[in-house]
Amino acid sequence: MLFNSIDFALFLPLVFLIYWFGFQRNIRAQNAWLVIASYVFYGWWDYRFLSLILFSTVVDYSIGWFLGKDLPSRTRKALLWLSLGVNLGLLGFFKYYHFFLDNFIAAFRLFGQEFEASSLSIILPVGISFYTFQTLSYSIDLYRRKIQPTRDFLAFAAYVSFFPQLVAGPIERAGQLLPQFFFKRVFNYSLAVQGMRQILWGLFKKVVVADNAALIANAIFNNSDDYGGSTLLLGAIFFAFQIYGDFSGYSDIAIGTARLFGFRLMQNFAFPYFSRDIAEFWRRWHISLSTWFRDYVYIPLGGSKGGVSMKLRNTFAIFLISGFWHGANWTFIIWGALNALYFLPLLLTKNNRKHLEIVAYQARFPKGREFLSMIGTFLLTTLAWVFFRAENVSHAWSYLEGIFSMSLFQAVPTAKFDNFYLSLFFIFLLLLIEWFGRRGSFALEKLDFVEHRWLRWTIYLLLAWIIFLFAGKEEAFIYFQF
Amino acid sequence: MKKFLIQITLLSVLLLAGIGFVFLQVDGYDDAYYLRFTSKQQESLVLGTSRAAQGLNPAVLNRELNRNDLYNYAFTIEDSPYGPVYLKSIQRKVKKGGKDGIFLLCVDPWSLSCRTGFPEDSTRFREVGSFIDQTKWVNYRPNGHYLLQSYPKSYYELLVDPGKEICLHDNGWLEISIDMEPDLVARRTVGKASDYRRYNLPKYRYSATRWAYLEKTIQWLKPHGQVFLIRLPVDSLLLAIDDELLPGFGDSVQAVADRNHLPFIDFSQEGDYYTYTDGNHLYSESANELSKNLAMRLKAFIENDETN
Numbered sequence: 112m113l114f115n116s117i118d119f120a121l122f123l124p125l126v127f128l129i130y131w132f133g134f135q136r137n138i139r140a141q142n143a144w145l146v147i148a149s150y151v152f153y154g155w156w157d158y159r160f161l162s163l164i165l166f167s168t169v170v171d172y173s174i175g176w177f178l179g180k181d182l183p184s185r186t187r188k189a190l191l192w193l194s195l196g197v198n199l200g201l202l203g204f205f206k207y208y209h210f211f212l213d214n215f216i217a218a219f220r221l222f223g224q225e226f227e228a229s230s231l232s233i234i235l236p237v238g239i240s241f242y243t244f245q246t247l248s249y250s251i252d253l254y255r256r257k258i259q260p261t262r263d264f265l266a267f268a269a270y271v272s273f274f275p276q277l278v279a280g281p282i283e284r285a286g287q288l289l290p291q292f293f294f295k296r297v298f299n300y301s302l303a304v305q306g307m308r309q310i311l312w313g314l315f316k317k318v319v320v321a322d323n324a325a326l327i328a329n330a331i332f333n334n335s336d337d338y339g340g341s342t343l344l345l346g347a348i349f350f351a352f353q354i355y356g357d358f359s360g361y362s363d364i365a366i367g368t369a370r371l372f373g374f375r376l377m378q379n380f381a382f383p384y385f386s387r388d389i390a391e392f393w394r395r396w397h398i399s400l401s402t403w404f405r406d407y408v409y410i411p412l413g414g415s416k417g418g419v420s421m422k423l424r425n426t427f428a429i430f431l432i433s434g435f436w437h438g439a440n441w442t443f444i445i446w447g448a449l450n451a452l453y454f455l456p457l458l459l460t461k462n463n464r465k466h467l468e469i470v471a472y473q474a475r476f477p478k479g480r481e482f483l484s485m486i487g488t489f490l491l492t493t494l495a496w497v498f499f500r501a502e503n504v505s506h507a508w509s510y511l512e513g514i515f516s517m518s519l520f521q522a523v524p525t526a527k528f529d530n531f532y533l534s535l536f537f538i539f540l541l542l543l544i545e546w547f548g549r550r551g552s553f554a555l556e557k558l559d560f561v562e563h564r565w566l567r568w569t570i571y572l573l574l575a576w577i578i579f580l581f582a583g584k585e586e587a588f589i590y591f592q593f
Numbered sequence: 594m595k596k597f598l599i600q601i602t603l604l605s606v607l608l609l610a611g612i613g614f615v616f617l618q619v620d621g622y623d624d625a626y627y628l629r630f631t632s633k634q635q636e637s638l639v640l641g642t643s644r645a646a647q648g649l650n651p652a653v654l655n656r657e658l659n660r661n662d663l664y665n666y667a668f669t670i671e672d673s674p675y676g677p678v679y680l681k682s683i684q685r686k687v688k689k690g691g692k693d694g695i696f697l698l699c700v701d702p703w704s705l706s707c708r709t710g711f712p713e714d715s716t717r718f719r720e721v722g723s724f725i726d727q728t729k730w731v732n733y734r735p736n737g738h739y740l741l742q743s744y745p746k747s748y749y750e751l752l753v754d755p756g757k758e759i760c761l762h763d764n765g766w767l768e769i770s771i772d773m774e775p776d777l778v779a780r781r782t783v784g785k786a787s788d789y790r791r792y793n794l795p796k797y798r799y800s801a802t803r804w805a806y807l808e809k810t811i812q813w814l815k816p817h818g819q820v821f822l823i824r825l826p827v828d829s830l831l832l833a834i835d836d837e838l839l840p841g842f843g844d845s846v847q848a849v850a851d852r853n854h855l856p857f858i859d860f861s862q863e864g865d866y867y868t869y870t871d872g873n874h875l876y877s878e879s880a881n882e883l884s885k886n887l888a889m890r891l892k893a894f895i896e897n898d899e900t901n
Binding site: 117131298300303304307323530568571572575576579580581582583584 | 594597601604608611615741745746747748749752
């Protein structure tokens, strides 16, 4: 079920009303209702996927139960490996089977060997990368004795399947989210209002900004041979806003929806396109995944301690794995490697933690140098997005070659693209509102500064109207495929 | 909680009122299909693909046949070939208990062929999931179900002037007003034929399941009135491609007609008498002329039927 669908518009109020009016006094009943709702939400795509999520839940609950016992360290380690094996095995089978098969065949062919392999028709279950990582963090944190195992299967099942963030995150840690299923949840007016605001803002980013930008980005990427450098660069920029609006919009709706049910999820995007360098960008983009990799891959590998070679290895490892996590295609791996290359100079010169606070925190506008740094960082990430969006590596290379040609200075044939200026206007509006809201956890968080209620209501209504009138063609969220 | 619910309800009411207002503005210039899902259930229908949608004007047919109930419920080659999806939609549109209707089933090789590699698997037919499939309620206005699920553009376009090129009349007839300068028409005809030859012909193939559904549609409609099979004229360039796709198509349709004891009226050899916007679709003036000619032939059949 998509957040931007009529199905969800009917589903959410129904679940909300039954949750608060039917089970207000009973946490277990609320949790049970959340599990049922989450399974309906997930099964809406394909009910067969439910067996996977149930299997993953049962396995990690059981392993967690044993990990909580006083067992010899070797047994505990074996249990952790079992959890890693099951979760990564599922992920590997459903997501990477064809990738490995195709590459094995290609490798054999390199040595003159023809290799026939029977292919399987495998459908990638929606959001498998997200809930797999969420359950993995539970087992790893238990192994590290950072958290205690839960005995409450219902609460654990609700934690794994919690519908607002089930299919595209934020990837929550058990230590942060699981305890919330044990505390009495009382309806909180201001939390719910913030939730609705965040949902509204997320919808604007997704259906107005991303879906309209997608029309232009798709037109350019799908016919890239027909266009000159300036248009190709513009296509990459539109894609940069498409993916940002799409994914951060999804996260906003997810976090906002969770707030309606009394839950607090972690911030997943912190205005990444206002970053002044690539290290700051990665602290602000898909935060739940970046921190996941930091805590479970980068630090165990030694982090930024040690010599240059170790720093190099660890940096590349984390970015390559991150790229591979996104998809079974070499384009994602190169996208990861490119970001590692961007990041390395900052790490080696110890400038990777230079910008921890949002730009111009104390000022209304950035300084000239800050502005130029933001533009530079944005362009670097935009060029890397070309690999993310391209069909394959050769498409990405030819696209980049097209950008870095003399045609970069040609005029863009804007008349060829429907709603070009409208889409550009919405991107501008997004940047403007995000700029003034950048000190909050989302752009409209501080809307309370508007004292008059009627004015706030006018803003809500106007935004809702813009969402309705200017929604692009309904597109699935990009990150669902991951 | 109470305060929150009151506020949300108020906001939703304001939003829904606005949506309703926008939806009530939709007319035949905004969308080529919408009005067909807003009219009441019908006693008599014109059925088929876009050739029929543009080629048969119910106003002319009604006038010539002294009726007032014929309604054009034909869509496109993509969305309304004969099959379970279109049949279901027809069943929703036909007035329950009607017995005296007439049903003009326009056939062409494309509406009885499949583009899938599995031409006998109706779950993989191209119209599965289309707006015809999605629109479960076909007779109320405003039809939010269609507009929310299937309207292909942003809704603000409903508030701006769409131009007069496309006009879906209240009786379901789709009229296209474009420049009919002969050179342009010739270019569009060659372009259309070239597209059909390059993109459609290699992909489409005979589907026994679709033919079976044509007969199921006939059988379902028969208790509701008289059923006729019609083959509309097209430009000779397009007719040649039609014949390549399903050679002997006319004979096959005649066989269906004989089996079901109903008339088959074939205009395919009269293509040169009419003008087309692109070789495939009749120009409005020709559509009126053809509708008149068809009405004459129908009259003969109807009178003959009444005499017997």
